[in-house]
Amino acid sequence: MDVKVDVDGGAYESYTKIVLLRAVFHSLGVYDIPAFRVRGRGIATNTVPSGAFRGFGAPQSLFGLEMHMEELARKTGVEVLDLKKKYFLKKGDSTVTDGTFRYDIILDKLVAEAEKMSGYSEKRARFVKGGDVMHGIGMSFILHGCGFTGDGEQKIIKGEVALEKHADGTVEIQCAAVDFGQGPLTTFRKVVAQVLDLDPYDVIFRYPDTDRVPDSGPTVASRTMMVVGYLIQKAAEDLKSIWKDGEEQRVDRKYEMPPGMNWDQDTLVGDSYSSYGWGVNVCEVEVDPLTWETRVTGAWAVFDVGRAIDQKIVDGQIQGGMNQALGYGAIEKLEVDENGLFRQITMSDYMVPTSLDFPRTGAATVDNPYPYGPFGAKGMGEMVHDAGHAAFAAAVEQAVNRSCPEIPLVPETLMDIMEDGR
Numbered sequence: 001m002d003v004k005v006d007v008d009g010g011a012y013e014s015y016t017k018i019v020l021l022r023a024v025f026h027s028l029g030v031y032d033i034p035a036f037r038v039r040g041r042g043i044a045t046n047t048v049p050s051g052a053f054r055g056f057g058a059p060q061s062l063f064g065l066e067m068h069m070e071e072l073a074r075k076t077g078v079e080v081l082d083l084k085k086k087y088f089l090k091k092g093d094s095t096v097t098d099g100t101f102r103y104d105i106i107l108d109k110l111v112a113e114a115e116k117m118s119g120y121s122e123k124r125a126r127f128v129k130g131g132d133v134m135h136g137i138g139m140s141f142i143l144h145g146c147g148f149t150g151d152g153e154q155k156i157i158k159g160e161v162a163l164e165k166h167a168d169g170t171v172e173i174q175c176a177a178v179d180f181g182q183g184p185l186t187t188f189r190k191v192v193a194q195v196l197d198l199d200p201y202d203v204i205f206r207y208p209d210t211d212r213v214p215d216s217g218p219t220v221a222s223r224t225m226m227v228v229g230y231l232i233q234k235a236a237e238d239l240k241s242i243w244k245d246g247e248e249q250r251v252d253r254k255y256e257m258p259p260g261m262n263w264d265q266d267t268l269v270g271d272s273y274s275s276y277g278w279g280v281n282v283c284e285v286e287v288d289p290l291t292w293e294t295r296v297t298g299a300w301a302v303f304d305v306g307r308a309i310d311q312k313i314v315d316g317q318i319q320g321g322m323n324q325a326l327g328y329g330a331i332e333k334l335e336v337d338e339n340g341l342f343r344q345i346t347m348s349d350y351m352v353p354t355s356l357d358f359p360r361t362g363a364a365t366v367d368n369p370y371p372y373g374p375f376g377a378k379g380m381g382e383m384v385h386d387a388g389h390a391a392f393a394a395a396v397e398q399a400v401n402r403s404c405p406e407i408p409l410v411p412e413t414l415m416d417i418m419e420d421g422r
Helices: 016-025 058-076 080-086 107-118 120-127 152-157 184-196 224-242 311-330 388-400 411-419
Strands: 002-010 037-044 134-145 160-165 171-174 249-254 276-287 294-304 362-365
Touching: 002 016, 002 058, 016 037, 016 058, 058 080, 058 134, 058 388, 080 107, 080 120, 080 134, 107 120, 107 134, 107 276, 107 294, 107 362, 120 134, 120 388, 134 388, 160 224, 171 184, 171 224, 184 224, 224 249, 276 311, 276 388, 294 311, 294 388, 311 362, 311 388, 388 411
Parallel strands: 002 037, 294 362
Antiparallel strands: 134 276, 160 171, 160 249, 276 294
């Protein structure tokens, strides 16, 4: 593969360099490609500046790659899932940056669960026959590096947490992690309670006050549960070993890079991430051949998050991430004119999905514990958004039997594709 990643950063750099790194490092996805070249550029344009978005470069790269695999399969007459399976990564394979995938990769188990939930292969074969309404189903694959790239956690973030035991036996978590819906107000308390054999209601975790808490790093990069949560687990184990009833006690814990990791920031060579989350997304669609409107009739997602600390929270992340990805792929279109100005009069004219626009996602996880995450947990906040849009586009491609390499696939875009004689 010869991969070129050009990132349009808009008028200001913002996070362009960091997004570009992750886009490049995820550019081969879940596939073992023995011969490749990857080049990346961040480009300044006289357009709207671009900032952070869930996935931070991975959704863009994975979309391009998955659509490329769909095209290869279509042109060679091979069923696309068979083609993809042929190149699945395995434990011990090399990463894009010449690091090593050190832990079990269970893509086969994720596919089996996705097949059971969605009936993908049976529908894929049936939809080829056509009908009055165009039907299609697509499957996309995800890997997502958890935490900051390379040695960022060790040399830049240097995360630290503390636990304070009060005389009454309650324990307070001291860290900088922010709960904006992803659940650490629940999951961190469950981790401490599990280690110390406490009721979770006896574990205190308030919104962080920077005057009081150590700097455990920003709440980004799928690191909160895996990195900060693991520090909290180890701090709880330390506290358990010195516990004295009726006394106030405090323990601190600082981040240490997992053993065996190596990274050279100057050459970008080595283990770019300590661990990876993995996933499979499936999307089923109907396409109206008169208006070229699309309707998502089914969505399914299966993930390896190591081990879920709280299954309801994980399922909630999957629901929200898939809806966000389908919005990205199907309806969210920012109109900009030739002068770089918004064509939408107000931001309320920018359409985002509601709970009524897409069906509820069938969600599942398959356990594959990571030894340096709390009770085996890995990061998952970003990868739930990484490839739902690719599964949607792949489903539309099967329905219309035409390459659809551009999103969002709003009706006018799909009409242009269908009317293009090429």
